[in-house]
Amino acid sequence: MSALTYRRAGLVTRDQTRGLSLSMVIFIGAVGVGFLLVALLIVAMDGFDGPEARSVWENSAYATRYYPLALGIMLTPVYLALGVANGVTRRAFSLGAMGTVVVIAAIMAVFEAVGYALENGLYQLAGLTQELTTPHLFDSGTQVWISVPEVGITVAGNVAAGLLIGTTYYRWGRLWPTIALPLTFAPALAVEALMSVGWPGGLMIDLWGIERRPLWLVIPTSLLVIALTFAATHVLVRTTAVHPQA
Amino acid sequence: MTLGIDVQGLTVRYGDVTAIDDLSVSLAGGKIYGLLGRNGSGKTTLMSSIAAFMRVEHGQVLVGGQQPYENPAITEQVYLIRESGDFADQESVRGQLRRTKRFRPQWDGEFAERLLELFQVPDRRTVSRLSRGQRSALGITLGLAARAPVTMLDESYLGMDAPTRYAFYDILLEDYMQHPRTFIISTHLIEEVSRLFEEVVILDRGRLIAHEETETLRMKGAAVTGPASVVERFTDGMTVLSERRLGGTKSVTVLGEMGERQRDVAQAHGLELEPVGLQDLFVHLTKEGPA
Amino acid sequence: MFDERSPIYHQIAEAIKNDILSGELQAEDQVMSTNQYAAHFRINPATAAKGFQQLVDEGVLYKKRGIGMFVSPGARAALLEQRRQRFFADVVEPMVAEARVIGIPLDDVVERITAMKGSENV
Numbered sequence: 001m002s003a004l005t006y007r008r009a010g011l012v013t014r015d016q017t018r019g020l021s022l023s024m025v026i027f028i029g030a031v032g033v034g035f036l037l038v039a040l041l042i043v044a045m046d047g048f049d050g051p052e053a054r055s056v057w058e059n060s061a062y063a064t065r066y067y068p069l070a071l072g073i074m075l076t077p078v079y080l081a082l083g084v085a086n087g088v089t090r091r092a093f094s095l096g097a098m099g100t101v102v103v104i105a106a107i108m109a110v111f112e113a114v115g116y117a118l119e120n121g122l123y124q125l126a127g128l129t130q131e132l133t134t135p136h137l138f139d140s141g142t143q144v145w146i147s148v149p150e151v152g153i154t155v156a157g158n159v160a161a162g163l164l165i166g167t168t169y170y171r172w173g174r175l176w177p178t179i180a181l182p183l184t185f186a187p188a189l190a191v192e193a194l195m196s197v198g199w200p201g202g203l204m205i206d207l208w209g210i211e212r213r214p215l216w217l218v219i220p221t222s223l224l225v226i227a228l229t230f231a232a233t234h235v236l237v238r239t240t241a242v243h244p245q246a
Numbered sequence: 247m248t249l250g251i252d253v254q255g256l257t258v259r260y261g262d263v264t265a266i267d268d269l270s271v272s273l274a275g276g277k278i279y280g281l282l283g284r285n286g287s288g289k290t291t292l293m294s295s296i297a298a299f300m301r302v303e304h305g306q307v308l309v310g311g312q313q314p315y316e317n318p319a320i321t322e323q324v325y326l327i328r329e330s331g332d333f334a335d336q337e338s339v340r341g342q343l344r345r346t347k348r349f350r351p352q353w354d355g356e357f358a359e360r361l362l363e364l365f366q367v368p369d370r371r372t373v374s375r376l377s378r379g380q381r382s383a384l385g386i387t388l389g390l391a392a393r394a395p396v397t398m399l400d401e402s403y404l405g406m407d408a409p410t411r412y413a414f415y416d417i418l419l420e421d422y423m424q425h426p427r428t429f430i431i432s433t434h435l436i437e438e439v440s441r442l443f444e445e446v447v448i449l450d451r452g453r454l455i456a457h458e459e460t461e462t463l464r465m466k467g468a469a470v471t472g473p474a475s476v477v478e479r480f481t482d483g484m485t486v487l488s489e490r491r492l493g494g495t496k497s498v499t500v501l502g503e504m505g506e507r508q509r510d511v512a513q514a515h516g517l518e519l520e521p522v523g524l525q526d527l528f529v530h531l532t533k534e535g536p537a
Numbered sequence: 538m539f540d541e542r543s544p545i546y547h548q549i550a551e552a553i554k555n556d557i558l559s560g561e562l563q564a565e566d567q568v569m570s571t572n573q574y575a576a577h578f579r580i581n582p583a584t585a586a587k588g589f590q591q592l593v594d595e596g597v598l599y600k601k602r603g604i605g606m607f608v609s610p611g612a613r614a615a616l617l618e619q620r621r622q623r624f625f626a627d628v629v630e631p632m633v634a635e636a637r638v639i640g641i642p643l644d645d646v647v648e649r650i651t652a653m654k655g656s657e658n659v
Binding site (some may be wrong): 416 | 539541542543544545546572575576578579580581582583584587
Binding site (some may be wrong): 089 | 394
């Protein structure tokens, strides 16, 4: 691949992240404020009983996973025609969209990790211990060096699956991509199950008693799943025609 | 830099509909081409193939001697403005300018501002809230200011009112003369724009009907009117495009330039020879009928 | 400005010739550039250039490199001579033919011309 392709892929990532930035800011603001309100409400209602308090922030994980998933689904349907119309090759578009996935995942990872760390600090101030109820790679909200990659990889798995799903819909319409959803959404579930985090991780542990494998195995395997998802998307995008206008 | 376009044996099918049927046409770089054809004649499909919106599966399309599909050096130089434009509808007009600037190496920002002002496009407005005419104007603004060596406008100015269209014709000519490049302009408004075209390409049902210098083509049609029997004798052996009869008088539209000799013959027999406008010629050439 | 009867470049050449004949364009006057002409009349510059080239070929205009095109010194005289030669073929002969068709005796035509000559203030 030529340097030109990489340069234009970089432009695609910048264009897409710029396009998504406003809705991301609104989303982050809404989640941040929302969870602060929920926390205050719980404290005002009956407070926490005992020194151990459930993490409220943990519930935000669903929002920071599935909203980016939705963004991922949008990418090809919204941006492929824009890219090609502006003289971007599909190869550059696909690489650029992967860049966008990584950027979204990184933003969400930092956002989540800051949330965990903040909550941990607030609980400590109140003399409480932050109790995590879903499985995580980290034990305490203060371990940002673990929470950032954990959330980052999880979100990346979801957005990458979203990108693949969106691409299949753009290419084949409604019927077959819907039938293929269990397959195209599988990478997102696989990443979480592999890392034993979130509800898919919970299922693995509680239902089937499968414990987490060592991190040196789990993280590269998860990254491999994401890479394969990217590869599948790339192959599809390379041969996808831009829809004619009605 | 100007880029030529060479199409050889191009065939494009959508399911069992043949949009382009074994089309070969060669366009030298640096000219303004008019691409004419009825709805569904394959104009958009041809331009989509040149702009790498789709893969060429049968035949060959070359831009500057290279295949455009997945070829960044070429796609960067080729810009197709489609009828409804390719915009992010939820973004502002300014956002569209920012995007095109990002991807088009020859982008001229000042020219874009001038065009927005000329066409009175509100630059802060969300694209989805633009009127049809403003949408067209935005597409043309992006298309011209990008200065792509191959710029294709697919019915891009249909939504614009007549004064705005004339403003567009003027600015198109002005910018073309300052920055010569290849333009392909598809249109229904033949009478209005044909004088801007150096050459005209006419498609019908996916086939090439004509590719000529505009002025040569304009002179190709003639209407011969006079007594029916005389007209019939005169037009015998000519390509007859249409016939009309009123009592003993007959009017026949023929294809082919009238030479000095034929004019003399017509005059001697009391026949009236009249030129046929490009629009009428186009209508005759692409009339429905058995292929 | 232009009609469909002949190619535009032909009509451009004719228009400039008329300007030279009427004296609007004098010998050694610079004519509009191809681009100015194209922009002014909203026509393709290559088409306009063809009209000018025709005039250069006929010797009506001449080019000064890098400056532009100018009316040749003998252009007006040459054009007048051309028109004079064409006058009988283009104007007089069709008039006579028409007069015959509609039954006006040629003597009447001559008489009328003579009368017009008498009213001329020369």
